Amino acid sequence: MKTDQYTHPDYYGLDELYSDEHKLVRDAARAWVKKEVSPIIDDSYEKAVFPKHLIPGLGEIGAFGPYIPEEYGGPGLDQISYGIIMQELERCDSGLRSTASVQSSLVMYPIWKYGSEEHKQKFLPKLATGEMVGCFGLTEPDFGSNPGGMITNFKEDGDDVILNGAKMWISNSPFADVAVVWAKNEEGRIHGLLVERGMEGFSTPEMHGKLSLRASSTGELIFDNVRVPKSNILPGRSGLGAPLSCLDSARYGIAWGALGAAMDCYDQALRYSQERIQFDVPIGSFQLIQKKLAEMITEITKAQLLTFRLGQLRNEGKATTAQISMAKRNNVEIALNIAREARQIHGGMGITSEYSMMRHMANLESVITYEGTHDIHLLITGMDVTGIPAFARDMT
Numbered sequence: 001m002k003t004d005q006y007t008h009p010d011y012y013g014l015d016e017l018y019s020d021e022h023k024l025v026r027d028a029a030r031a032w033v034k035k036e037v038s039p040i041i042d043d044s045y046e047k048a049v050f051p052k053h054l055i056p057g058l059g060e061i062g063a064f065g066p067y068i069p070e071e072y073g074g075p076g077l078d079q080i081s082y083g084i085i086m087q088e089l090e091r092c093d094s095g096l097r098s099t100a101s102v103q104s105s106l107v108m109y110p111i112w113k114y115g116s117e118e119h120k121q122k123f124l125p126k127l128a129t130g131e132m133v134g135c136f137g138l139t140e141p142d143f144g145s146n147p148g149g150m151i152t153n154f155k156e157d158g159d160d161v162i163l164n165g166a167k168m169w170i171s172n173s174p175f176a177d178v179a180v181v182w183a184k185n186e187e188g189r190i191h192g193l194l195v196e197r198g199m200e201g202f203s204t205p206e207m208h209g210k211l212s213l214r215a216s217s218t219g220e221l222i223f224d225n226v227r228v229p230k231s232n233i234l235p236g237r238s239g240l241g242a243p244l245s246c247l248d249s250a251r252y253g254i255a256w257g258a259l260g261a262a263m264d265c266y267d268q269a270l271r272y273s274q275e276r277i278q279f280d281v282p283i284g285s286f287q288l289i290q291k292k293l294a295e296m297i298t299e300i301t302k303a304q305l306l307t308f309r310l311g312q313l314r315n316e317g318k319a320t321t322a323q324i325s326m327a328k329r330n331n332v333e334i335a336l337n338i339a340r341e342a343r344q345i346h347g348g349m350g351i352t353s354e355y356s357m358m359r360h361m362a363n364l365e366s367v368i369t370y371e372g373t374h375d376i377h378l379l380i381t382g383m384d385v386t387g388i389p390a391f392a393r394d395m396t
């Protein structure tokens, strides 16, 4: 069996900026990933199944709601620790990180921020340990980049509401115990509802045929006259801003995570360039290989500094949506480019599952699309600097 030799590149001494707690969190996550995930991830990926047996371990390393306070069963860590955990997970596989991101930022975060005290007590401790798994239903078959157009809706009926509609592309949906579903009320205002497995008329069929994020489970959410108690509506916030604030938290984690995939590709490429002999010398002695490696570490270093600073801003509650968009967009793009270059450095071996670059590359094609596509994030930056939204004709 191949051994996972990963060590993180740190060209600008970022470790000196990490606290002892950050390093402990990182070491624990890395050790767990190397022991439990690295040996099985290729098999999961090839079979296109999410390795569910890892869920309790993810809870133990604090990957579910790292920043959720201890009173609700979370580890109560800071935002940089959250980022570090996502980085350690995604440097192994984006699908693994996706499961933790969804549970943390798209399920626990809205319950913590917008749920009632009863919701928090009922769901957060079990979500933190992995005893319960959640999913987040925003995207619909006809509304992806434009979620405000959603047609999933609910009507009041006594103490309940009746929910109808469908969500698509929902990570973790096939095995989730609870879904945070965004739907419109009779006035067309968006609310978050906690829809629980077992409610009549609620089904979660798995989507098949993905050539990316194969070790993550993706499905639909179908609501056919589902009766949901009114008490399951998140009371703290309504409107599109509510789900978008959850996406801020998730995209922040993705920025750290995608960088982890880039760091893993670079780490392998550097090692291979020193071991692989051609023309009687290590390929790392060729200028064209050095150019690739030098450009990779330059981009990784820039992204590490950007991401760490974003973590500080997030800790202070000051990071803007546009700053998060910039980091998500930049880091996924550099990760994809680095995965491609690292694969080339490995020659033919780079296309095999002996190395992780091809898997990272295929995974990152989802990461560059979900949680706001690459181009939508560019438009968010454009809007931020010009003050003019360019998303739709009638907005300009």
Ligand SMILES: Cc1cc2nc3c(=O)[nH]c(=O)nc-3n(C[C@H](O)[C@H](O)[C@H](O)COP(=O)(O)OP(=O)(O)OC[C@H]3O[C@@H](n4cnc5c(N)ncnc54)[C@H](O)[C@@H]3O)c2cc1C
Residues within 6 Å of the ligand: 102, 136, 137, 138, 139, 141, 143, 144, 145, 146, 168, 169, 170, 171, 172, 213, 218, 366, 369, 370, 371, 372, 373, 374, 375, 376, 379, 390, 391, 392
């Ligand atoms: C593996 C995977 C997991 C996912 N998990 C979840 C999940 O857990 N929960 C959830 O709710 N969703 C999830 N999604 C959905 C994801 O967020 C959407 O796929 C994404 O928002 C894009 O929507 P779309 O696929 O409908 O593409 P579209 O919105 O149809 O976009 C198609 C193309 O048009 C471009 N485009 C659209 N509008 C504009 C514009 N105004 N200007 C310029 N270009 C534009 C886009 O950039 C893109 O290139 C997941 C998706 C994937 C692939």
